[in-house]
Amino acid sequence: MRQARLGPRGGAALWAGKLTALMSRALHVGGGTTLPGDVSRWVDRRILTKLAAGLDGGSIVVSGTNGKTTTSALIRHILDSQGRPAIANQAGANLIFGVTAALVDRASWSGALPASIGVFEIDEASLPLLVTETGPRVIVVTNLFRDQLDRYGELETTAAHLRRALTQGPEGVTAVLNADDPMVAALGEDLPRVTYAGVEAPELLQPQLSHGADAKFCPRCGSPFIFEGVYFGHVGHYRCPRGDFERPTPEIAVTALEIDGIDEMRLTVRAGSESAAVRVPLSGLYNVYNVVLALAATRAIGVPLREAAGTLGNFAPAFGRLEKVAVEGRPAVLLLGKNPTGFNEVLRTAIQFGKGRYFLLALNDRIADGQDVSWIWDVDFESLKGVAQHVVLTGDRALDLAVRLKYAEVPGDRIEVVTGWEEALSRAAQATPEGETLFILPTYTAMLELRAVLTRQGTLTPYWR
Amino acid sequence: MAQPPLRIGHLYAEEMNIYGDRGNILTLSKRAGWRGIDVRVEPIGRGPSPDLAEYDLLFWGGGQDRDQELVFADANEHKLASIKEAVAQGSVVLAVCGGYQLLGAYYVTAERQRLPGLGLVDLHTEPGARRNIGNVLIDVPGLGLEPPTLVGFENHSGRTYLGANVEPLGRVVKGAGNNGKDGTEGVRAGNIFGTYLHGSLLPKNPHFADLLILRALARRAPTELAPLDMSVELDAHQALVRRLTG
Ligand SMILES: [Zn+2]
Numbered sequence: 127m128r129q130a131r132l133g134p135r136g137g138a139a140l141w142a143g144k145l146t147a148l149m150s151r152a153l154h155v156g157g158g159t160t161l162p163g164d165v166s167r168w169v170d171r172r173i174l175t176k177l178a179a180g181l182d183g184g185s186i187v188v189s190g191t192n193g194k195t196t197t198s199a200l201i202r203h204i205l206d207s208q209g210r211p212a213i214a215n216q217a218g219a220n221l222i223f224g225v226t227a228a229l230v231d232r233a234s235w236s237g238a239l240p241a242s243i244g245v246f247e248i249d250e251a252s253l254p255l256l257v258t259e260t261g262p263r264v265i266v267v268t269n270l271f272r273d274q275l276d277r278y279g280e281l282e283t284t285a286a287h288l289r290r291a292l293t294q295g296p297e298g299v300t301a302v303l304n305a306d307d308p309m310v311a312a313l314g315e316d317l318p319r320v321t322y323a324g325v326e327a328p329e330l331l332q333p334q335l336s337h338g339a340d341a342k343f344c345p346r347c348g349s350p351f352i353f354e355g356v357y358f359g360h361v362g363h364y365r366c367p368r369g370d371f372e373r374p375t376p377e378i379a380v381t382a383l384e385i386d387g388i389d390e391m392r393l394t395v396r397a398g399s400e401s402a403a404v405r406v407p408l409s410g411l412y413n414v415y416n417v418v419l420a421l422a423a424t425r426a427i428g429v430p431l432r433e434a435a436g437t438l439g440n441f442a443p444a445f446g447r448l449e450k451v452a453v454e455g456r457p458a459v460l461l462l463g464k465n466p467t468g469f470n471e472v473l474r475t476a477i478q479f480g481k482g483r484y485f486l487l488a489l490n491d492r493i494a495d496g497q498d499v500s501w502i503w504d505v506d507f508e509s510l511k512g513v514a515q516h517v518v519l520t521g522d523r524a525l526d527l528a529v530r531l532k533y534a535e536v537p538g539d540r541i542e543v544v545t546g547w548e549e550a551l552s553r554a555a556q557a558t559p560e561g562e563t564l565f566i567l568p569t570y571t572a573m574l575e576l577r578a579v580l581t582r583q584g585t586l587t588p589y590w591r
Numbered sequence: 592m593a594q595p596p597l598r599i600g601h602l603y604a605e606e607m608n609i610y611g612d613r614g615n616i617l618t619l620s621k622r623a624g625w626r627g628i629d630v631r632v633e634p635i636g637r638g639p640s641p642d643l644a645e646y647d648l649l650f651w652g653g654g655q656d657r658d659q660e661l662v663f664a665d666a667n668e669h670k671l672a673s674i675k676e677a678v679a680q681g682s683v684v685l686a687v688c689g690g691y692q693l694l695g696a697y698y699v700t701a702e703r704q705r706l707p708g709l710g711l712v713d714l715h716t717e718p719g720a721r722r723n724i725g726n727v728l729i730d731v732p733g734l735g736l737e738p739p740t741l742v743g744f745e746n747h748s749g750r751t752y753l754g755a756n757v758e759p760l761g762r763v764v765k766g767a768g769n770n771g772k773d774g775t776e777g778v779r780a781g782n783i784f785g786t787y788l789h790g791s792l793l794p795k796n797p798h799f800a801d802l803l804i805l806r807a808l809a810r811r812a813p814t815e816l817a818p819l820d821m822s823v824e825l826d827a828h829q830a831l832v833r834r835l836t837g
Contacts, residue, residue: 272609280609280655281655282655342605348661350605497724497725497726497744498610498724498744498746498789498790499744499790500610500611500614500744500789500790500791501611502611502614503611503612503613503614503617503791503794504611504613525823525826525827525830526794526795526827528823528826528827529794529795529823529824529827530614530794532823532824533614533617533618533621533794535621538823
């Protein structure tokens with residue numbers, strides 16, 4: 127047990143937060159994941175710094191557009207297997223309040239923490255504040271894609287947040303950066319300690335940049351990058367034609383990979399002269415990056431590559447990320463998609479690796495989803511044409527999806543718009559014949575709604591405690 | 592007689608495409624294609640311009656601030672004369688968000704930098720204190736649209752002001768529109784259309800897409816458009832109208 131030095135104000139903040147958590151649980155309001163954080167910070171705005179100081183092993187923070195939740199979950203899984211369980215914020219509660227709430231929740235009433243290390247996923251805009259308040263040992267940046275423009279402003283703004291956070295990190299902090307995302311790699315240029323992670327599997331590079339790819343121009347001179355190819359989105363092997371910026375050689379890299387449906391993938395990961403085989407129950411190229419970044423992060427705090435790699439065989443996917451459920455007896459997979467690149471990748475995983483032919487697509491336009499649904503026009507729903515046998519559309523903006531699929535030339539008689547979450551799940555399950563899997567691709571709040579139905583039906587357990 | 596192809600020039604397709612502008616291009620090309628009209632869409636990037644009067648319809652969308660500066664400079668250096676010629680020859684212009692701002696005399700950035708626009712229409716854009724973000728509904732009288740409304744999503748900090756003799760595209764029913772004050776949204780001047788509406792604009796406003804296609808084709812020869820079923824599109828349109836007026 128480690129005792130944080132909270133002082134009277136900090137102690138009051140901790141109690142206020144913990145009482146809030148108790149009450150919200152007793153009243154069954156779902157705000158348990160962030161509200162205690164708000165309350166604690168209101169009482170003592172240094173509460174996070176005080177509590178985080180009790181983490182002797184420091185913390186690892188994960189930021190970036192996509193992959194935060196899965197990368198953090200992989201890191202926690204590795205640490206758990208090492209006998210070093212971590213304190214972590216709940217998936218989705220990734221603002222500063224969510225991190226504060228996690229520490230308030232896990233600390234004892236006297237401020238003692240049951241673990242010595244923290245793993246926090248954090249929204250890009252909140253990263254600078256989190257770094258200032260907690261002084262992490264490792265900062266992981268997964269990738270940088272066009273996200274919800276109405277919420278975050280533009281990609282350049284997001285990159286500026288990340289740059290600021292990385293340059294103001296404490297002495298000795300290691301940045302773990304995705305070498306294959308040009309905008310992320312560019313963040314490492316003037317940093318003292320950087321580990322680049324990437325993929326060296328040129329046979330999997332695809333020639334075309336998909337629609338909505340974002341980082342096309344050299345950050346130094348503005349020339350269009352020359353892409354040898356991409357693994358997905360704008361993540362791949364690139365260089366500036368003028369030679370003033372190129373992909374850094376990854377220090378830790380996936381050198382071979384085999385994806386077996388949606389159940390498992392097998393990777394070879396190299397770091398210097400070390401090499402390790404990984405089997406992990408995940409699928410999709412975007413998850414290959416989550417794995418290599420998690421291995422790089424744990425390696426940065428001294429977990430040997432092979433030991434870390436050996437633990438991943440029994441990893442359980444984070445909620446909504448390749449989560450396997452049953453809907454009225456039919457096997458189904460939940461694949462969260464939040465932005466064009468993310469949605470393209472889950473579609474590709476469902477179709478290419480999952481051989482999916484039956485779908486439920488759910489589009490909401492609430493604040494956490496992005497209120498602007500323009501982004502669906504940058505998703506390659508064209509890949510459903512000729513593949514999809516039946517597609518149920520639901521959510522606040524199901525009719526926009528119907529228009530999108532019409533222009534992707536998915537035949538209208540295979541599309542059904544269904545109002546109501548329960549009804550949509552039921553209809554989609556009924557339309558999925560025996561022997562087939564239903565692929566459920568929702569936006570964030572649509573996923574929460576669908577999971578709530580599945581929880582009521584007894585297929586799932588609630589994600590907040 | 593074979594129908595001449597519809598030639599669409601997508602200006603700055605790489606630099607200005609952040610608000611689902613692909614949806615606009617897709618709607619134009621599919622709606623023409625489904626009627627048996629041959630469609631060619633060509634991206635036009637930075638640098639010396641092809642002859643833009645060759646295109647029946649010129650489209651450009653919105654970009655990030657940094658890219659927008661590049662585009663303003665490039666447009667003035669390389670594209671201005673050619674765009675003016677295209678407009679004189681009846682080409683249809685649709686400009687959304689950043690592209691719309693570029694139509695005017697000038698655009699003042701949030702950093703108070705004054706970027707000269709193309710000056711095709713008497714309008715200018717000033718920075719605003721906060722961004723106008725949200726769904727928009729406008730009434731569009733006088734273009735023969737049925738229903739006489741357009742729906743979309745706006746996201747802009749610029750406040751656009753129209754000159755005294757310039758007609759807006761429509762009147763704001765819900766949302767901020769050009770500047771949040773005078774109730775105007777967008778601009779129309781002959782075959783030039785500018786607007787802040789994306790979301791994407793044309794998929795949920797198929798009647799407006801058809802108007803643009805018709806005018807673009809009519810430039811070469813008198814034309815009629817075969818009717819197309821647009822119930823899926825208008826369902827989405829009306830659902831948003833109901834939500835914004837309900
Ligand atoms: Zn360069």
